[in-house]
Amino acid sequence: MHKIFTRSLVSSLVFLFTLTVSAVAKDVKAAFVYIGPTGDHGWTYQHDVGRKAVEAAGFKTTYVEGVPESADAERVLRQLANSGHDVIFTTSFGYMNPTNKVAKEFPNVKFEHATGYKREHPNVSTYAARFYEGRTILGTIAGTMTKSNVIGYVASFPIPEVIRGINSFTLAAQKVNPNIKTKIVWAFTWYDPGKEAEAAKALIDQGADVIAQHTDSTAIVQIAEKAGVYAFGQASDMDKFAPKAVLTSVENNWGPYYVDRVKAVANGTWNQKDTWHGIGDGMVVISDLDSALPADLKAKVKKLEADLASGKVHSFTGPIYDQKGNLMVADGKTADDGMLAGMMTYVKGVEGDIPN
Amino acid sequence: MDINFIGLILASIMASAVPLILASCGELITERSGVLNLGVEGMMIIGAISGFALMTVTGNLFIAVIGAMLAGLLISSIFAFLTQTLITNHVATGLALTIFGIGISAMIGKNFVGIPGKEFPVLFDGLKDTIPFLGPILFGHSVVFYFAFALPFLTNFFLKKTKIGLIVRAVGDSPVSASNQGINVKLVRYSCILYGGAMCGLAGAYLSMIYTPQWIENMTGGRGWIALALVVFSTWNPIKILFGAMIFGGLTIIQFHMQAIGVRIPVQFLSALPYIITIIVLVVISRDSRKIRLSTPSSLGKSFYKDN
Numbered sequence: 001m002h003k004i005f006t007r008s009l010v011s012s013l014v015f016l017f018t019l020t021v022s023a024v025a026k027d028v029k030a031a032f033v034y035i036g037p038t039g040d041h042g043w044t045y046q047h048d049v050g051r052k053a054v055e056a057a058g059f060k061t062t063y064v065e066g067v068p069e070s071a072d073a074e075r076v077l078r079q080l081a082n083s084g085h086d087v088i089f090t091t092s093f094g095y096m097n098p099t100n101k102v103a104k105e106f107p108n109v110k111f112e113h114a115t116g117y118k119r120e121h122p123n124v125s126t127y128a129a130r131f132y133e134g135r136t137i138l139g140t141i142a143g144t145m146t147k148s149n150v151i152g153y154v155a156s157f158p159i160p161e162v163i164r165g166i167n168s169f170t171l172a173a174q175k176v177n178p179n180i181k182t183k184i185v186w187a188f189t190w191y192d193p194g195k196e197a198e199a200a201k202a203l204i205d206q207g208a209d210v211i212a213q214h215t216d217s218t219a220i221v222q223i224a225e226k227a228g229v230y231a232f233g234q235a236s237d238m239d240k241f242a243p244k245a246v247l248t249s250v251e252n253n254w255g256p257y258y259v260d261r262v263k264a265v266a267n268g269t270w271n272q273k274d275t276w277h278g279i280g281d282g283m284v285v286i287s288d289l290d291s292a293l294p295a296d297l298k299a300k301v302k303k304l305e306a307d308l309a310s311g312k313v314h315s316f317t318g319p320i321y322d323q324k325g326n327l328m329v330a331d332g333k334t335a336d337d338g339m340l341a342g343m344m345t346y347v348k349g350v351e352g353d354i355p356n
Numbered sequence: 357m358d359i360n361f362i363g364l365i366l367a368s369i370m371a372s373a374v375p376l377i378l379a380s381c382g383e384l385i386t387e388r389s390g391v392l393n394l395g396v397e398g399m400m401i402i403g404a405i406s407g408f409a410l411m412t413v414t415g416n417l418f419i420a421v422i423g424a425m426l427a428g429l430l431i432s433s434i435f436a437f438l439t440q441t442l443i444t445n446h447v448a449t450g451l452a453l454t455i456f457g458i459g460i461s462a463m464i465g466k467n468f469v470g471i472p473g474k475e476f477p478v479l480f481d482g483l484k485d486t487i488p489f490l491g492p493i494l495f496g497h498s499v500v501f502y503f504a505f506a507l508p509f510l511t512n513f514f515l516k517k518t519k520i521g522l523i524v525r526a527v528g529d530s531p532v533s534a535s536n537q538g539i540n541v542k543l544v545r546y547s548c549i550l551y552g553g554a555m556c557g558l559a560g561a562y563l564s565m566i567y568t569p570q571w572i573e574n575m576t577g578g579r580g581w582i583a584l585a586l587v588v589f590s591t592w593n594p595i596k597i598l599f600g601a602m603i604f605g606g607l608t609i610i611q612f613h614m615q616a617i618g619v620r621i622p623v624q625f626l627s628a629l630p631y632i633i634t635i636i637v638l639v640v641i642s643r644d645s646r647k648i649r650l651s652t653p654s655s656l657g658k659s660f661y662k663d664n
Contacts, residue, residue, distance in 0.1 A: 036573075037462060037573040037574065039462060039465055039469040039572065040469075040573060041469050041470045041572060045469065152616070183616045183618075184615070184616075185612050185616050191572065192577045193563075193567075193568035193570065193577075194372065194577060195577070196568075197567065198608055198609050198612055199612045201609075202365075202609060202612035202613045202615075202616050203612075205361065205364045205365065205613070206613065208616075217568070217570070217572055218472070219568040219570065222472075222473075222570070223568075240472050351618055352615070355624065
């Protein structure tokens with residue numbers, strides 16, 4: 001009898017405790033501002049997957065999609081801050097100034113801005129992912145798997161994020177195969193399936209047998225599947241769209257960070273931070289490797305992934321030269337974050353000029 | 357550059373022109389009857405989601421294609437009812453149709469994001485490598501592709517050589533005289549709007565089922581507006597639509613090829629090329645203003661109602 005009593009007392013205490021914790025947690029409301037529609041199956045879609053993780057952790061969330069990077073963004077942010085949200089995630093580079101401006105007016109609301117660098121007020125944090133680490137892995141696979149030694153790369157806009165990806169990819173591919181050429185086509189869009197498909201087709205017609213992409217739709221991997229060449233998924237695992245063509249994908253995994261930050265707001269431990277997470281922290285995830293990869297390449301890739309995660313290997317390890325042959329990173333040194341953040345020159349071996 | 361390579365490029369250009377040809381030829385018939393429907397983009401996107409959704413749910417490609425055409429027709433019937441029965445303004449109603457189409461397709465499409473499409477069968481695929489240059493152009497395409505390239509000629513024949521075609525043109529030029537001749541203007545215009553809707557639906561289905569088999573919000577990407585511009589560009593001549601669509605579709609593809617070859621032309625210039633060419637063509641065709649006046653449906657965009 002005594003035993004039962006203790007047990008029920010303990011369990012009711014545990015119950016009460018969880019009730020309190022969840023009650024506190026449920027009070028926190030998080031809002032997300034998206035540049036595109038959640039149905040883009042790319043950038044915004046992955047952020048929304050992260051939002052759902054926050055929801056699954058027991059918090060209330062709201063989101064506003066398709067918000068232009070203009071005065072509209074300010075209006076939306078102000079409204080979200082006014083309507084009782086405790087933390088607001090702004091998930092596009094162009095929200096940088098509106099985020100800081102509105103943050104000043106609402107010191108009690110926490111703001112989290114993706115891919116930006118301005119933290120003008122103590123309630124603004126920034127976060128981004130080291131996608132270039134994933135591209136080091138893709139480059140290694142591409143350089144090994146190509147037979148024509150021509151690798152196609154569909155790029156979106158000439159900004160540091162994209163240039164960094166091209167460089168990291170090419171450096172890794174050159175390391176395993178010094179004869180490769182990276183052909184780049186700028187599509188000047190983040191997602192337009194038709195245009196992306198046309199860009200990929202042009203590259204394939206010109207002899208590329210591995211296609212990499214820095215645009216969001218699944219059109220490119222589908223074209224690769226039809227043409228019988230290899231490709232890589234972007235932002236999410238695109239294997240089911242092209243089971244033969246997709247060798248692996250680099251996934252954006254925002255969920256853990258979002259849950260972490262919202263929990264920090266709930267616990268009162270939130271502080272200003274600049275986060276740049278890569279494979280090691282799980283923000284960049286490499287999908288399953290395709291069976292087309294030979295066993296030794298698979299092993300090599302797995303090791304590279306582990307080394308990138310532990311920091312033993314850095315994507316930008318010198319000597320690195322630019323297209324004109326000037327030294328960018330000295331032998332044995334690695335590029336620092338400042339250099340990476342502002343990277344606007346191609347490394348040696350990339351063909352063509354950066355459109356300006 | 358060998359001849360086979362040019363054949364490959366031409367084949368890609370033709371494939372990219374298909375949705376433009378279908379939507380433009382549909383809109384051309386609508387406009388020839390005197391109705392200006394700016395809802396092309398909206399009808400296309402409705403066709404795209406309907407085709408993709410039906411393909412995913414039923415697994416039957418034939419049902420999906422027909423369903424997409426019916427969906428385009430159905431949404432255009434709203435426009436027809438508003439502009440023909442309630443005599444609303446064509447421009448405003450058409451714009452509303454586009455906004456409505458984009459919104460509702462996104463809503464229906466929520467559950468279809470991230471699902472790979474089915475493979476659409478192509479005809480004569482084995483013959484592709486038998487003839488140099490012409491092989492990839494003539495063979496290995498979907499049935500919709502062949503239909504699209506026959507459509508301008510069929511449309512031309514319909515407008516010029518058939519009695520119904522003549523009636524459509526008469527209604528577009530002078531609904532009052534046509535009505536006095538005993539033609540049911542409302543019926544003709546209703547039919548032309550519905551036909552245009554069905555063709556736009558097919559154009560959208562081509563994008564989501566054949567060209568890039570997937571559903572993504574806003575996936576028509578402004579092609580409806582290009583199709584609308586093409587009708588004007590062609591001075592309401594279906595054969596010229598064929599060439600216009602090839603130029604518009606082709607410029608993007610050629611500029612991608614030039615980038616990949618490494619031609620040092622600023623990308624911005626290449627991206628602006630379609631617009632520059634449009635201006636040039638418009639200047640050239642507008643030199644003969646009489647000819648334009650003759651081919652423009654005189655009562656385009658004007659409402660017609662019978663006094664009783």
